[in-house]
Amino acid sequence: MQEEIFELIEGKKYARIRELLSEMNPADIALILEDVPERELPVIFRILPKELASEVFVEMDSEMQQLLIEAFSDKELREVMNELFMDDTVDIIDEMPASVAKRILQQTDPNTRRMINQLLAYPDDSAGSIMTTEYVDLKKDMTVDMAFDRIRKIGVDTETIYTCYVIDQSRHLLGIVSVKDLLLNPKDKLIEEIMDENIIFANTLDDKEEVAGLFEKYDMLALPVVDKENRLVGIVTVDDAIDVIQEEATEDIEKMAAILPSDKSYFRTGVWATFRSRIPWLMLLMISATFTGAIISNFEEKLTVFPALIAFIPMLMDTGGNSGSQSSVTIIRAISLGDVEFKDILKVIWKEIRVALCCSLALAAINFLKLLTVDYYILHTFDPGKQIPEIAVVCLTLFFTILVAKLVGCTLPIFAKKIGFDPAVMASPFITTIVDAISLVIYFRIAIMVLGI
Amino acid sequence: MQEEIFELIEGKKYARIRELLSEMNPADIALILEDVPERELPVIFRILPKELASEVFVEMDSEMQQLLIEAFSDKELREVMNELFMDDTVDIIDEMPASVAKRILQQTDPNTRRMINQLLAYPDDSAGSIMTTEYVDLKKDMTVDMAFDRIRKIGVDTETIYTCYVIDQSRHLLGIVSVKDLLLNPKDKLIEEIMDENIIFANTLDDKEEVAGLFEKYDMLALPVVDKENRLVGIVTVDDAIDVIQEEATEDIEKMAAILPSDKSYFRTGVWATFRSRIPWLMLLMISATFTGAIISNFEEKLTVFPALIAFIPMLMDTGGNSGSQSSVTIIRAISLGDVEFKDILKVIWKEIRVALCCSLALAAINFLKLLTVDYYILHTFDPGKQIPEIAVVCLTLFFTILVAKLVGCTLPIFAKKIGFDPAVMASPFITTIVDAISLVIYFRIAIMVLGI
Numbered sequence: 001m002q003e004e005i006f007e008l009i010e011g012k013k014y015a016r017i018r019e020l021l022s023e024m025n026p027a028d029i030a031l032i033l034e035d036v037p038e039r040e041l042p043v044i045f046r047i048l049p050k051e052l053a054s055e056v057f058v059e060m061d062s063e064m065q066q067l068l069i070e071a072f073s074d075k076e077l078r079e080v081m082n083e084l085f086m087d088d089t090v091d092i093i094d095e096m097p098a099s100v101a102k103r104i105l106q107q108t109d110p111n112t113r114r115m116i117n118q119l120l121a122y123p124d125d126s127a128g129s130i131m132t133t134e135y136v137d138l139k140k141d142m143t144v145d146m147a148f149d150r151i152r153k154i155g156v157d158t159e160t161i162y163t164c165y166v167i168d169q170s171r172h173l174l175g176i177v178s179v180k181d182l183l184l185n186p187k188d189k190l191i192e193e194i195m196d197e198n199i200i201f202a203n204t205l206d207d208k209e210e211v212a213g214l215f216e217k218y219d220m221l222a223l224p225v226v227d228k229e230n231r232l233v234g235i236v237t238v239d240d241a242i243d244v245i246q247e248e249a250t251e252d253i254e255k256m257a258a259i260l261p262s263d264k265s266y267f268r269t270g271v272w273a274t275f276r277s278r279i280p281w282l283m284l285l286m287i288s289a290t291f292t293g294a295i296i297s298n299f300e301e302k303l304t305v306f307p308a309l310i311a312f313i314p315m316l317m318d319t320g321g322n323s324g325s326q327s328s329v330t331i332i333r334a335i336s337l338g339d340v341e342f343k344d345i346l347k348v349i350w351k352e353i354r355v356a357l358c359c360s361l362a363l364a365a366i367n368f369l370k371l372l373t374v375d376y377y378i379l380h381t382f383d384p385g386k387q388i389p390e391i392a393v394v395c396l397t398l399f400f401t402i403l404v405a406k407l408v409g410c411t412l413p414i415f416a417k418k419i420g421f422d423p424a425v426m427a428s429p430f431i432t433t434i435v436d437a438i439s440l441v442i443y444f445r446i447a448i449m450v451l452g453i
Numbered sequence: 454m455q456e457e458i459f460e461l462i463e464g465k466k467y468a469r470i471r472e473l474l475s476e477m478n479p480a481d482i483a484l485i486l487e488d489v490p491e492r493e494l495p496v497i498f499r500i501l502p503k504e505l506a507s508e509v510f511v512e513m514d515s516e517m518q519q520l521l522i523e524a525f526s527d528k529e530l531r532e533v534m535n536e537l538f539m540d541d542t543v544d545i546i547d548e549m550p551a552s553v554a555k556r557i558l559q560q561t562d563p564n565t566r567r568m569i570n571q572l573l574a575y576p577d578d579s580a581g582s583i584m585t586t587e588y589v590d591l592k593k594d595m596t597v598d599m600a601f602d603r604i605r606k607i608g609v610d611t612e613t614i615y616t617c618y619v620i621d622q623s624r625h626l627l628g629i630v631s632v633k634d635l636l637l638n639p640k641d642k643l644i645e646e647i648m649d650e651n652i653i654f655a656n657t658l659d660d661k662e663e664v665a666g667l668f669e670k671y672d673m674l675a676l677p678v679v680d681k682e683n684r685l686v687g688i689v690t691v692d693d694a695i696d697v698i699q700e701e702a703t704e705d706i707e708k709m710a711a712i713l714p715s716d717k718s719y720f721r722t723g724v725w726a727t728f729r730s731r732i733p734w735l736m737l738l739m740i741s742a743t744f745t746g747a748i749i750s751n752f753e754e755k756l757t758v759f760p761a762l763i764a765f766i767p768m769l770m771d772t773g774g775n776s777g778s779q780s781s782v783t784i785i786r787a788i789s790l791g792d793v794e795f796k797d798i799l800k801v802i803w804k805e806i807r808v809a810l811c812c813s814l815a816l817a818a819i820n821f822l823k824l825l826t827v828d829y830y831i832l833h834t835f836d837p838g839k840q841i842p843e844i845a846v847v848c849l850t851l852f853f854t855i856l857v858a859k860l861v862g863c864t865l866p867i868f869a870k871k872i873g874f875d876p877a878v879m880a881s882p883f884i885t886t887i888v889d890a891i892s893l894v895i896y897f898r899i900a901i902m903v904l905g906i
């Protein structure tokens with residue numbers, strides 16, 4: 001399909017392109033247009049039917065949108081923007097350089113402009129920033145038939161018609177009515193008799209991640225958003241909630257890997273931007289890892305007496321780091337899914353202690369067996385008569401390191417959340433650095449005690 | 454609210470409980486019932502209005518469901534199950550022990566039973582396993598008015614009425630019509646004139662993660678699912694797609710932290726189950742980390758000549774591991790969001806090489822400066838006259854380790870995906886173990902060359 005269209009573009013067969021694209025989905029058209037040469041892009045975009053063109057425009061990434069806006073006449077720009085829903089308009093303006101944003105705003109009527117500026121003012125992570133202002137509002141003294149008339153009248157321009165909002169004169173939200181309710185009730189029934197007054201809603205300043213969580217919990221298609229005075233100001237639709245869920249998961253995963261989150265996809269982020277998102281944590285962690293070096297330096301002379309101890313350092317550090325990150329990542333995800341809160345901390349610690357005991361016993365035992373069998377019989381690197389104390393040191397260290405690693409791993413994210421930090425930052429790399437230092441201290445302490453050095 | 458209800462339960466004020474609960478949302482009621490003593494649970498459940506009771510039942514976790522089923526009479530069981538949608542019924546049966554599942558199946562009529570068994574047969578990760586079989590089907594020669602009649606007739610028992618599916622006599626999918634289309638068209642218009650024939654659909658055996666991705670891409674409320682002969686067999690609704698998106702993100706995060714994924718929340722997973730999900734990777738990674746030990750053993754004698762080199766081992770290993778996991782996690786997420794495919798591998802490598810060069814130059818330079826300033830002037834642990842060659846070794850190693858770590862980190866997930874492995878497994882812990890070994894080899898090679906040992 002894609003290749004066929006590219007051939008048609010080269011052959012300038014625009015009528016056929018229009019025909020082909022008109023049958024396609026906006027998201028797919030936007031994907032195809034991504035690979036169209038910049039010079040041809042405005043031409044192809046202009047041959048799309050008007051309504052479809054706006055739907056495609058929304059699906060494009062901001063660089064392509066900017067390119068098109070710069071190619072548009074004022075009239076074309078107005079036409080495209082008029083078809084957009086308010087939340088999409090605001091998203092687009094948000095991504096544009098100031099001069100382009102200004103030009104867009106100049107092409108909107110004063111009312112819309114005021115609305116856009118209001119929406120732009122909501123913080124990036126708030127419900128207000130993802131809501132749209134086009135919805136079907138009803139009055140409680142309407143009949144079902146009147147409600148259908150209103151839907152027919154304003155429904156074309158609203159993002160969803162399936163949930164309608166019943167408001168009073170001062171726009172306070174009284175109830176919600178679904179089109180399903182309307183269809184299953186007689187035509188002359190009053191809205192106030194069928195509306196659901198048990199409403200799940202958000203405030204404009206609520207965290208958008210929590211709002212997305214409400215969709216997951218209550219299986220809704222749209223959620224009303226009210227201002228401080230409890231007046232209905234907009235709705236969030238389920239497609240935006242899905243986007244938020246995906247973005248937040250990506251952000252958490254990036255933070256867990258010690259990357260500053262970016263809101264662009266992999267190939268859209270330039271080398272320099274990728275570098276800047278990765279270097280701060282790498283640098284911080286490298287510098288803190290030198291503390292571990294200092295611990296070793298202190299023990300250097302004793303290590304030269306028992307050089308076999310050096311060989312176990314990587315294994316102990318890695319196992320400690322992995323154990324700790326298992327706990328921290330589990331807890332971070334549980335916090336973000338709402339399964340774990342600060343009040344659960346003792347329950348979490350108690351569970352992690354028992355898991356840690358199982359893990360550390362199992363690993364210490366396996367390690368002991370491996371040394372006695374593989375290393376002794378096969379590799380001949382191990383002399384039980386001479387090295388039993390050294391092995392005891394390694395297995396004991398393994399035991400305590402895992403215990404400490406899991407405790408540090410499960411508590412740090414909870415404390416981070418409590419003091420207002422992002423728990424996701426307390427993941428693997430951070431925990432690894434802390435656990436490395438702790439495991440070395442444990443290792444050397446035990447070595448001093450057991451080996452008497 | 455919760456406390457008020459518990460007090461009412463103790464006072465056996467059932468009428469008031471019914472009144473309070475009837476105004477609440479099923480998901481919230483299920484949460485409250487979680488904390489009700491097991492003995493009281495069936496009593497409280499029975500006072501709920503029938504339809505609400507079934508909605509609450511779906512929101513409960515499987516242990517509570519089992520408890521209730523065991524308390525139900527056959528008649529009660531039939532009543533609850535009759536109200537459920539097919540996908541929920543199948544999910545519940547899937548979680549029950551064989552004897553309970555058998556009892557449920559015995560209470561359903563032969564037709565439903567056959568349908569349930571069919572749905573149970575779909576693989577766990579397929580579109581078939583999350584679809585439901587209740588939807589509104591229309592014929593193309595119906596008018597808009599007839600379509601509304603059909604919706605009114607069967608709409609109560611379907612999971613969504615907002616997208617209707619136009620099928621022919623052998624249930625082949627011809628098009629879709631939304632209720633919005635129906636409302637905005639005259640009553641006598643034929644369905645075939647307004648239906649959308651450009652349908653996005655899934656096959657029963659498609660991966661459910663990919664199906665959820667379609668919802669994200671095309672902003673749909675429901676997706677039709679067809680069998681091998683292209684006959685419509687069910688639909689997936691957006692609420693199930695959201696659940697899949699969250700589950701898959703959790704699963705990816707768990708795999709990235711070297712945990713075998715579980716489908717239960719943190720506190721629902723017992724200590725033993727948590728232990729079993731964590732120990733396999735810990736054990737494997739511990740054993741592979743002993744290879745790193747073997748590399749050090751080989752170099753042991755030389756290390757005792759330059760003991761200062763030992764202190765840098767943790768910093769080099771950690772920095773390498775962190776660099777590698779940044780790349781691998783970024784690529785794993787990009788793969789699962791569909792941004793990176795196998796054909797992009799050269800583009801990925803080229804980008805990662807440039808990012809790695811920036812990172813390694815920056816970190817090597819910072820490390821060099823730190824040694825020359827902090828360690829020399831403040832800590833007095835560094836003697837430039839004597840240790841310049843050692844420092845050169847460390848900085849050179851840092852440079853090459855980061856380069857290699859990023860290359861390994863970005864390519865392994867792509868290859869894993871190519872050969873049918875799960876890329877998420879190639880994350881931090883796995884990469885760390887590989888990069889540790891590589892960084893030590895690089896370190897000692899460079900030490901031998903520069904220091905001439």
